[in-house]
Amino acid sequence: MPNVKINPDDVMIELRGLKKSFGRQDVLLDVNLDIRRGETMVIIGQSGGGKSVILKHMIGLLQPDHGTVTVDGVTISSPDFFDTHTIRRKMGMLFQMGALFDSMDTGENIAFALREHHPELSEKQIQETVTEKLKMINLVPEFRTKMPSELSGGMRKRVALARAIALNPEILLYDEPTTGLDPITSDVINDLILDMQSKLGVTSVVVTHDMVSAFKVADRIAMLYKGRIIEVGTVEEIKNTTNPFVHQFITGQRKISVEEEQN
Amino acid sequence: MILRNFIAWIGKLIITGIENVGEVVMIFIRTLRYVPHAYKHPNLIVKQMVEIGVSSIPLLFVTSIFTGMVATIQAEFQFRDLVADKFVGTAACKMILIELGPILSALVLAGRVGSALAAEIGSMREKEELDAYTVLGLDPYRYLAMPRFLAFMTMVPCLTIISNCLALIGGWIVCVLALDITTYTYYTGMQYLFQTMDLFAGVIKSFIFGTIIFVLGFYHGLNAGAGARGVGVATMNVVVASCLMILIADFFMAALLFQ
Numbered sequence: 309m310p311n312v313k314i315n316p317d318d319v320m321i322e323l324r325g326l327k328k329s330f331g332r333q334d335v336l337l338d339v340n341l342d343i344r345r346g347e348t349m350v351i352i353g354q355s356g357g358g359k360s361v362i363l364k365h366m367i368g369l370l371q372p373d374h375g376t377v378t379v380d381g382v383t384i385s386s387p388d389f390f391d392t393h394t395i396r397r398k399m400g401m402l403f404q405m406g407a408l409f410d411s412m413d414t415g416e417n418i419a420f421a422l423r424e425h426h427p428e429l430s431e432k433q434i435q436e437t438v439t440e441k442l443k444m445i446n447l448v449p450e451f452r453t454k455m456p457s458e459l460s461g462g463m464r465k466r467v468a469l470a471r472a473i474a475l476n477p478e479i480l481l482y483d484e485p486t487t488g489l490d491p492i493t494s495d496v497i498n499d500l501i502l503d504m505q506s507k508l509g510v511t512s513v514v515v516t517h518d519m520v521s522a523f524k525v526a527d528r529i530a531m532l533y534k535g536r537i538i539e540v541g542t543v544e545e546i547k548n549t550t551n552p553f554v555h556q557f558i559t560g561q562r563k564i565s566v567e568e569e570q571n
Numbered sequence: 572m573i574l575r576n577f578i579a580w581i582g583k584l585i586i587t588g589i590e591n592v593g594e595v596v597m598i599f600i601r602t603l604r605y606v607p608h609a610y611k612h613p614n615l616i617v618k619q620m621v622e623i624g625v626s627s628i629p630l631l632f633v634t635s636i637f638t639g640m641v642a643t644i645q646a647e648f649q650f651r652d653l654v655a656d657k658f659v660g661t662a663a664c665k666m667i668l669i670e671l672g673p674i675l676s677a678l679v680l681a682g683r684v685g686s687a688l689a690a691e692i693g694s695m696r697e698k699e700e701l702d703a704y705t706v707l708g709l710d711p712y713r714y715l716a717m718p719r720f721l722a723f724m725t726m727v728p729c730l731t732i733i734s735n736c737l738a739l740i741g742g743w744i745v746c747v748l749a750l751d752i753t754t755y756t757y758y759t760g761m762q763y764l765f766q767t768m769d770l771f772a773g774v775i776k777s778f779i780f781g782t783i784i785f786v787l788g789f790y791h792g793l794n795a796g797a798g799a800r801g802v803g804v805a806t807m808n809v810v811v812a813s814c815l816m817i818l819i820a821d822f823f824m825a826a827l828l829f830q
Contacts, residue, residue: 364702369702369705393708396705396706396707396708399706400706401702403702403703404699407698407699407700407702407703408703409700409703410695410698420707421707424708424709424714425708471703471707475707475708
């Protein structure tokens with residue numbers, strides 16, 4: 309578990325009464341969650357349960373049907389809010405499959421946003437930043453000439469992470485960072501998530517159903533179940549939970565007993 | 572009950588149609604908004620010009636040469652014993668410059684480039700690359716749509732002119748080698764009844780056709796369904812929709828430009 313001082317009153321991301329439907333399918337019914345500045349919050353829940361939808365609301369890729377999303381004191385879900393650009397500059401996101409730009413090599417992927425947002429930087433400065441970011445994810449600078457198609461799944465996610473931190477964000481969102489990776493590569497990604505928190509001091513939100521990863525990187529864990537956050541707690545609190553659904557999920561049981569369900 | 576369902580179905584169809592047209596118009600407007608920023612992204616535009624324009628030349632070369640040959644040989648067959656040989660050149664030139672060149676290049680490009688555009692954008696959407704642009708504070712309309720739009724706007728007219736030239740050369744080849752019409756006769760025939768408007772009308776049309784292929788390609792890419800099948804359906808839809816729209820637009824432009 310990471311060892312970073314976190315002020316419980318300093319909320320970085322606040323979700324209140326979040327509701328979202330796609331057609332007739334209600335995905336989020338009433339999501340309420342506070343994410344503190346500097347902490348790593350892991351959101352767990354079943355596949356297709358709406359975890360990634362929560363993440364996309366946090367970065368403004370989706371707008372809620374009801375409820376509010378507040379990031380660093382700014383309500384970004386309001387119809388009057390148009391300055392998504394400024395908020396997104398504070399945030400970086402690691403997508404499930406990396407979402408690297410296929411037509412660009414690794415170096416270009418990392419440098420692209422940097423070049424567009426900081427035209428004042430010289431090419432030398434940009435290349436130095438690319439090298440620095442590659443080193444942060446434990447890759448050698450020579451890696452910059454590799455095309456995304458030449459990279460393995462784990463490498464793609466590491467490069468995508470380097471791209472996400474290129475603009476020095478304050479918040480990092482991870483969408484299923486270890487899905488599809490072998491246990492050792494998953495652990496490399498987990499270590500990188502911890503590194504980002506300790507080296508950059510970022511607030512992190514990790515969406516996953518990989519409990520090994522969740523227990524390793526989380527300061528707190530929130531469980532999403534049937535469109536609602538049913539429990540939030542530290543790793544120890546979640547491990548010792550009395551909630552049958554949370555217990556079922558973290559222990560990977562297919563069924564829960566009738567008595568537990570009635571409770 | 573049946574009547575009510577039928578009316579509801581018609582109403583839904585109309586609403587969906589209006590929504591789709593609205594989305595296509597919005598794509599066009601959002602793209603146009605970034606055209607003044609084009610000078611900041613010459614590399615992106617040139618790259619697209621190469622992919623859309625230069626890479627299409629081999630296909631266009633074959634189709635144009637053979638279309639010119641077919642048009643000329645048919646003109647000669649139909650006019651034989653009716654008019655002088657020089658009118659073969661006149662007919663070929665008129666047909667090629669006004670209709671065959673622009674329409675043929677537009678249809679070929681709709682198949683080759685429009686489908687590729689829909690497949691590329693659909694695949695990018697599927698792999699969350701479009702979201703990645705947005706999350707990085709980069710508007711996909713600026714970095715993906717605008718360069719492609721400008722590449723279409725410059726390359727489709729250029730390819731149309733190239734196609735015209737190649738088709739006329741095809742006609743000349745067939746005259747000299749198969750129809751016993753001399754180069755001089757063919758050339759003077761081309762000049763006879765030629766109006767500058769014939770050439771310009773084709774080029775004006777090609778701008779409209781380029782816009783149609785781009786907007787529909789981008790629209791179908793953005794709305795592609797999930798998986799390989801979704802992208803496959805999107806590419807098919809863009810070819811069908813583009814070809815239909817090109818032919819319909821051609822009719823209205825013919826009525827407007829040559830009335």
